[in-house]
Amino acid sequence: MSSAISKTIDSERVFKYLLIAPAVFVILLIGLYPLIKLIVTSFQNISMFDNDLSYQGFINYERLLDDDRLWKSLLHTIIFTAIALPIELVLGYLLALLFLEKLPFKQTLVAIILLPTIISPIVAGSIWRLMLDQRFGPINQIIAWFAGGDVRLLWTVETALVWPAILIAEVWQWTPFMFLLLLAALSNVDKEQLEAAQIDGASWWMTFRRIVLPAIMPVMFIAVLIRALDLFRVFDVIWTMTQGGPGTFTETISIYAYQMAFREFEISYSSAIAFLVIFLLTVTVVWALRRVEVSR
Amino acid sequence: MAITYFTRRAMMAVYASILALAMAGSASAESAADRAVEAAKKHSGITLNVFYEAGLQPLDPKNFTGPMWEKLTGIKINVIESPIDQMFTKTMQAHRAGSGAYDVLNVLPNQMPDLALAGALEPLDAFVDKYGYREELQLIAPVYRDNQMKVEGTIYGFPDDGDVLILYYRRDLFDDPDNKKAFKAKHGYELAPPKTWKEFSDIGQFITAKYGPKIYGAGMLRQPGNAQFLFQERFRVEGGKFFDADSMKATINSDIAVRIFNEMVAENKWMPPGVEQWGFGEAFSAFLAGDIAMTISWPPVGRWAAGYGKGTEALNWIPETTVADTIGYALPPGGRPELAAGFSLSVASGSKHKEAAYLFIQWMNSEEISLQRVQLPFALRDPFRTSHFSNEDYRSKWPNAGDYLDVLKKGAETGLLDLSLIQIDRYEEALRQGISRLWAGDDPKQILDDMAAQWDKLTERIGVDKQKRVYTDWANKPNAYPN
Numbered sequence: 001m002s003s004a005i006s007k008t009i010d011s012e013r014v015f016k017y018l019l020i021a022p023a024v025f026v027i028l029l030i031g032l033y034p035l036i037k038l039i040v041t042s043f044q045n046i047s048m049f050d051n052d053l054s055y056q057g058f059i060n061y062e063r064l065l066d067d068d069r070l071w072k073s074l075l076h077t078i079i080f081t082a083i084a085l086p087i088e089l090v091l092g093y094l095l096a097l098l099f100l101e102k103l104p105f106k107q108t109l110v111a112i113i114l115l116p117t118i119i120s121p122i123v124a125g126s127i128w129r130l131m132l133d134q135r136f137g138p139i140n141q142i143i144a145w146f147a148g149g150d151v152r153l154l155w156t157v158e159t160a161l162v163w164p165a166i167l168i169a170e171v172w173q174w175t176p177f178m179f180l181l182l183l184a185a186l187s188n189v190d191k192e193q194l195e196a197a198q199i200d201g202a203s204w205w206m207t208f209r210r211i212v213l214p215a216i217m218p219v220m221f222i223a224v225l226i227r228a229l230d231l232f233r234v235f236d237v238i239w240t241m242t243q244g245g246p247g248t249f250t251e252t253i254s255i256y257a258y259q260m261a262f263r264e265f266e267i268s269y270s271s272a273i274a275f276l277v278i279f280l281l282t283v284t285v286v287w288a289l290r291r292v293e294v295s296r
Numbered sequence: 297m298a299i300t301y302f303t304r305r306a307m308m309a310v311y312a313s314i315l316a317l318a319m320a321g322s323a324s325a326e327s328a329a330d331r332a333v334e335a336a337k338k339h340s341g342i343t344l345n346v347f348y349e350a351g352l353q354p355l356d357p358k359n360f361t362g363p364m365w366e367k368l369t370g371i372k373i374n375v376i377e378s379p380i381d382q383m384f385t386k387t388m389q390a391h392r393a394g395s396g397a398y399d400v401l402n403v404l405p406n407q408m409p410d411l412a413l414a415g416a417l418e419p420l421d422a423f424v425d426k427y428g429y430r431e432e433l434q435l436i437a438p439v440y441r442d443n444q445m446k447v448e449g450t451i452y453g454f455p456d457d458g459d460v461l462i463l464y465y466r467r468d469l470f471d472d473p474d475n476k477k478a479f480k481a482k483h484g485y486e487l488a489p490p491k492t493w494k495e496f497s498d499i500g501q502f503i504t505a506k507y508g509p510k511i512y513g514a515g516m517l518r519q520p521g522n523a524q525f526l527f528q529e530r531f532r533v534e535g536g537k538f539f540d541a542d543s544m545k546a547t548i549n550s551d552i553a554v555r556i557f558n559e560m561v562a563e564n565k566w567m568p569p570g571v572e573q574w575g576f577g578e579a580f581s582a583f584l585a586g587d588i589a590m591t592i593s594w595p596p597v598g599r600w601a602a603g604y605g606k607g608t609e610a611l612n613w614i615p616e617t618t619v620a621d622t623i624g625y626a627l628p629p630g631g632r633p634e635l636a637a638g639f640s641l642s643v644a645s646g647s648k649h650k651e652a653a654y655l656f657i658q659w660m661n662s663e664e665i666s667l668q669r670v671q672l673p674f675a676l677r678d679p680f681r682t683s684h685f686s687n688e689d690y691r692s693k694w695p696n697a698g699d700y701l702d703v704l705k706k707g708a709e710t711g712l713l714d715l716s717l718i719q720i721d722r723y724e725e726a727l728r729q730g731i732s733r734l735w736a737g738d739d740p741k742q743i744l745d746d747m748a749a750q751w752d753k754l755t756e757r758i759g760v761d762k763q764k765r766v767y768t769d770w771a772n773k774p775n776a777y778p779n
Contacts, residue, residue: 262385
């Protein structure tokens with residue numbers, strides 16, 4: 001009797017696996033095949049003039065170690081992410097707090113605030129490049145008006161200004177994304193708990209730390225994770241504004257990988273770079289997810 | 297009778313001779329353009345994908361040659377556009393993927409060796425012979441014909457755009473008696489289009505001091521992608537060499553280059569604020585607005601500033617010219633202008649319609665059709681055939697169009713070729729990055745040393761001997777270096 005039941009369960013399980021098998025196959029084909037192809041290519045020697053598909057060992061990975069430009073671009077990426085992410089998070093949170101209150105034309109204002117996120121990053125970069133242009137841009141004209149004379153601020157040329165210019169564009173475009181997610185999260189914070197804390201005389205910080213933060217943490221974590229990944233892959237805005245210049249001063253890992261792959265046709269080497277990026281991001285995401293699990 | 301018989305035979309012979317001569321005459325009278333059209337008719341019904349730089353350039357195949365070709369042959373023209381800095385990448389991508397995405401290619405001449413060696417371009421000699429085009433190819437201005445057509449002796453493209461960087465200046469300021477007197481008193485020589493970069497700087501500072509900030513002495517192409525052309529020209533005019541011919545070590549960091557970098561930075565100080573960001577559009581609009589007395593740029597500036605093409609719908613974006621009656625044309629300081637960029641027409645090796653693609657480019661590039669194309673007010677093709685410069689119709693398009701064409705012709709005789717090497721874009725990229733660092737305020741010597749190190753590293757990666765062969769071949773061309 002029991003073996004008959006287990007046989008029925010087994011056949012049901014097999015049937016379920018068979019049902020989901022096509023979907024799993026498609027996902028593997030779409031997700032895994034490019035990764036395998038990327039890894040295989042990184043062990044070959046494909047460039048503009050070479051098309052050697054034989055196994056070349058770790059030659060491209062050894063090259064990574066000697067490539068100063070690569071590590072500099074990685075450093076730029078990490079620093080940029082580390083600065084932009086908290087700014088977007090804090091500004092997004094403050095905006096969300098503001099919009100928790102009753103405001104006139106709230107829906108319209110939210111829609112207006114969200115506009116930059118709808119724009120393609122290439123367009124956002126172009127807008128900011130024009131805004132910051134010395135000859136035609138309004139920013140320098142406004143600054144000149146306040147300064148009471150001509151100013152010469154070459155935002156996309158001078159090393160002192162170029163990162164701030166990119167940061168402004170990036171924060172302008174993506175803070176609303178943080179705002180939207182945090183607004184949704186804050187709307188769901190238990191109001192009774194907040195009122196109880198207030199009655200008990202809890203400070204603003206205590207209320208935030210003990211009630212608000214735990215309540216919004218899951219959403220905030222997802223928002224931070226998504227933005228961190230986006231920032232790590234930042235390309236369009238920088239490409240439009242500076243193309244990684246002056247020199248390689250604003251070159252990020254994505255820009256460098258693009259240069260190697262599509263301007264210099266170092267296909268195998270750029271595959272190695274791409275694998276390095278995937279590896280670093282995977283390690284970071286897994287570590288972050290574990291931290292969240294542990295904290296729960 | 298005998299006489300009659302003889303006469304009849306003689307008459308028959310005469311008729312036969314006349315007929316033969318007429319037939320021969322009609323064959324030789326048939327132009328390269330006609331031959332291309334006749335041969336292309338058998339491909340009627342197909343579509344050719346033509347790859348063009350985005351912007352005004354593709355208006356030629358879209359609005360002019362494309363419809364005309366379709367009417368003549370039944371072959372449709374589909375234009376695919378790309379920003380100029382992505383054309384090489386996209387051409388290579390299509391080649392690598394074997395997609396056959398393009399049939400006709402526009403190729404930057406200094407990238408032709410890369411594309412040809414990678415197998416992306418179809419050799420054209422067999423087609424040229426088959427369709428009798430050699431004679432007309434010889435009529436292309438020598439500097440373009442001899443330098444922008446072949447790789448290692450094989451034809452891979454037809455030079456199709458006479459790009460050259462020319463000096464444009466405001467004659468009203470240069471001819472003003474007060475200016476002439478004051479300038480001579482200060483510098484000891486006549487105020488005239490500058491022959492050297494020292495004179496250029498003297499004149500520029502003089503005009504800025506007198507008229508600034510309303511009018512500046514000059515405004516130049518300073519965006520790194522454009523400025524690198526002017527640097528290449530100036531460096532060679534001043535005696536610089538890109539490499540040591542024996543060792544292939546980069547000599548781009550010589551004292552000459554350091555001096556030029558320092559001079560370029562110094563010039564920016566008397567040019568309009570923010571000139572470091574200026575590309576073609578900024579310099580062009582400032583010159584048309586009368587905000588600058590001199591600029592060095594591509595040929596369209598010269599004709600549009602003179603008002604040519606005014607009222608054309610495609611040129612509505614061009615600001616109203618204020619210098620139409622006062623524009624002057626001259627060779628830039630040093631007298632050896634850069635043949636910056638340019639285009640050659642090629643056939644993609646992956647094309648499924650190679651013959652039809654070839655016939656289209658022969659037709660476009662022919663004496664007859666190219667003369668019409670270089671006069672299209674909205675297109676960007678510049679005169680490149682000897683006959684274009686002397687064409688009376690073109691020379692009468694605006695009052696000093698003759699001067700304009702004469703200067704372009706001189707430029708075509710004396711112009712300096714863009715550096716061409718294996719993986720040239722990587723060398724140029726280092727140059728572009730160097731110039732962007734220069735504008736950011738880095739030390740010129742340090743920038744040039746870094747650039748030289750980058751070039752050496754690249755050369756070693758590509759192979760010193762391999763690159764040396766290509767460089768030597770390029771350097772031995774009469775228009776590679778001034779002497």
